[in-house]
Amino acid sequence: MAKQMQIPQHQSYDIVIIGGGIMGSSAAWFLSQDKSFDGRVLVVERDTTYEFASTTHTNSCMRQQFSTRLNVRISQFAADYVKNLREHMGGDERIPQLSIRSFGYMYLADTEAFAQVLRRNQKLQIAEGAATQLMDAAAIKKAYPFYNVDDILLGSINLVDEGYWDGSTVFDWWRRKAQEAGVEYIQNEVVAMSQNEAKNRVETVTLASGEKITCGKVLNASGPRAVRTSQMVGIDMPVEPRKRFSWVFSAEKPLDRDLPLTIDPSGVHVRENGGGTYQCGGHSGFDPAVDYDDFDMDHDIWQDHVWPILATRIPQFDAIKIQSEWVGHYAYNTLDQNAILGPHPIVSNFYFVNGFSGHGLQQSPAMGRGISEIMVHGAYQTLDMSPFHFDRVTANEPIVETAVI
Structure with a gap:
C-alpha cells in the first residue's frame, strides 16, 4: 500500500x-x-x-422497482431514511435535510416476454405500496416525446421515491x-x-x-x-469485480423535461444529471471478472456500443459531448x-x-x-x-x- x-x-x-x-x-x-x-x-x-x-x-440513485418483496421493502426504508436523515441520525442540526429527486426509473420492454415481467413486477410493487405505473408506447411518447418507441411494447415507471439522492x-x-x-x-x-x-x-x-x-x-x-x-x-x-463504465455528457439540444433513469432493453442506462447534462452507464457484452486494480477505460465501448444505442433511443442525443468518464467495479454476486x-x-x-x-x-x-x-x-x-x-x-x-x- x-x-x-x-x-x-x-x-x-x-x-x-x-x-x-x-x-x-x-x-x-x-x-x-x-x-x-x-x-x-x-x-x-x-x-x-x-x-x-x-x-x-x-x-x-434508488428505485422501488424490484421483483421481490424484500428488496422493495429495503428500498422503502432507504427512501424514508434519506428523506428524514437528520431525524434518523439523532436530530443533529449539522446534518442537512435531503430529498430524492424523483424522476423515476423507466424500464423499456421490446418483447412480450419482458413486458410480462414488468406486469408481474408491477403487481408485486403495488401490493407493497409502491406507485409503479405501466405505460404503453403511446403513453410513453405523450409523456416523454423525446423517446423513440417504435420497438417498445411497454414501459414501467415510478415517480415516487425513485431517482437521484445524495x-x-x-x-x-x-x-x-x-x-x-x-x-x-x-x-x-x-x-x-x-x-x-x-x-x-x-x-x-x-x-x-x-x-x-x-x-x-x-x-x-x-x-x-x-x-x-x-x-x-x-x-x-x-463475488467478483466486474467493470462498469460511466459517462457524463452535455447535449447540443437538451431535453425539455427531466429524463428518467432509462433502462434500454440493451442494458444501457441513462438519466438526468441537471443543467443540460446526463449520466450514462453500461458495459461490454463480454463481462468477465477483472483484476481488483483494473480501472482502464475502454473507449470503443462508448463509440461502438453505447452512443449508437443512446442516439437511437433518444434522437436528440445524436449531438453530444462527453464531459467526464470513469470506470468502477460492481461487487458482482455471480x-x-x-x-x-x-x-x-x-x-x-x-x-x-x-x-x-x-x-x-x-x-x-x-x-x-x-x-x-x-x-x-x-x-x-x-x-x-x-x-x-x-x-x-x-x-x-x-x-x-x-x-x-
Missing part, C-alpha cells in the same frame, strides 16, 4: 469491520447507536481517500458520526486471519503494518474484494446478483455484507441496520434479512430477482 498506514489504538476489538465504504460505514454507524452494545469497533480501510471505491463510483452526504455523515460515537477508523489493510483449532471462529486479524489484533467478530465489508477477505478463513464466495448478509454457518463470528451487484448504495441503510442487529442481538429486530444468508450459497439456491441492471 503506497499510502500511509495507521496503527490501531488497541490490541483487541469486539468487532473489526474490513472495509470502510458505504456498507462498512453504515454498519459502523448503526452499531454505534445500539444501546445494547458498548463494545469497541475498528474499521480497517485500505484507502481512506476512496479513490477507487465502488461507493464513490456510484450513480447514486449518497455521498449520507456516507460522509455515517462515517463522521460513527467516529464521534467512538468507532475507530484506520487506513491499513487486513492481510491474514487466524482461527481457533476447530476452525469455527476467527481469533485474530493481521494488518499490513504487522499488528495482530484480537477480535470478537469480523464483518466482511470489502466490496469487490470480498472473496479475497473470506478466503483468509477458508471461505469461497461467488449466484443471483443479490446481497450476501449475516453470519457464516460454520465460522460463526465471521459476517458478510457483500455482493450487491450495483444496488448497494440504495440498500445501505437497511443493510447496515440489519447486520448490526444480528451481530449484536443474534436476530433481526426490524426487517427479516435471513433470505440473504450464506446458506443459500452453499445450497446453490439463488434468490430470483428479475430487476437487476
Whole structure:
C-alpha cells in the first residue's frame, strides 16, 4: 500500500469491520447507536481517500422497482431514511435535510416476454405500496416525446421515491458520526486471519503494518474484494469485480423535461444529471471478472456500443459531448446478483455484507441496520434479512430477482 498506514489504538476489538465504504460505514454507524452494545469497533480501510471505491463510483440513485418483496421493502426504508436523515441520525442540526429527486426509473420492454415481467413486477410493487405505473408506447411518447418507441411494447415507471439522492452526504455523515460515537477508523489493510483449532471462529486479524489484533467478530465489508477477505478463513464466495463504465455528457439540444433513469432493453442506462447534462452507464457484452486494480477505460465501448444505442433511443442525443468518464467495479454476486448478509454457518463470528451487484448504495441503510442487529442481538429486530444468508450459497439456491441492471 503506497499510502500511509495507521496503527490501531488497541490490541483487541469486539468487532473489526474490513472495509470502510458505504456498507462498512453504515454498519459502523448503526452499531454505534445500539444501546445494547458498548463494545469497541475498528474499521480497517485500505484507502481512506476512496479513490477507487465502488461507493464513490456510484450513480447514486434508488428505485422501488424490484421483483421481490424484500428488496422493495429495503428500498422503502432507504427512501424514508434519506428523506428524514437528520431525524434518523439523532436530530443533529449539522446534518442537512435531503430529498430524492424523483424522476423515476423507466424500464423499456421490446418483447412480450419482458413486458410480462414488468406486469408481474408491477403487481408485486403495488401490493407493497409502491406507485409503479405501466405505460404503453403511446403513453410513453405523450409523456416523454423525446423517446423513440417504435420497438417498445411497454414501459414501467415510478415517480415516487425513485431517482437521484445524495449518497455521498449520507456516507460522509455515517462515517463522521460513527467516529464521534467512538468507532475507530484506520487506513491499513487486513492481510491474514487466524482461527481457533476447530476452525469455527476467527481469533485474530493481521494488518499490513504487522499488528495482530484480537477480535470478537469480523464483518466482511470489502466490496469487490470480498472473496479475497473470506478466503483468509477458508471461505469461497461467488463475488467478483466486474467493470462498469460511466459517462457524463452535455447535449447540443437538451431535453425539455427531466429524463428518467432509462433502462434500454440493451442494458444501457441513462438519466438526468441537471443543467443540460446526463449520466450514462453500461458495459461490454463480454463481462468477465477483472483484476481488483483494473480501472482502464475502454473507449470503443462508448463509440461502438453505447452512443449508437443512446442516439437511437433518444434522437436528440445524436449531438453530444462527453464531459467526464470513469470506470468502477460492481461487487458482482455471480449466484443471483443479490446481497450476501449475516453470519457464516460454520465460522460463526465471521459476517458478510457483500455482493450487491450495483444496488448497494440504495440498500445501505437497511443493510447496515440489519447486520448490526444480528451481530449484536443474534436476530433481526426490524426487517427479516435471513433470505440473504450464506446458506443459500452453499445450497446453490439463488434468490430470483428479475430487476437487476
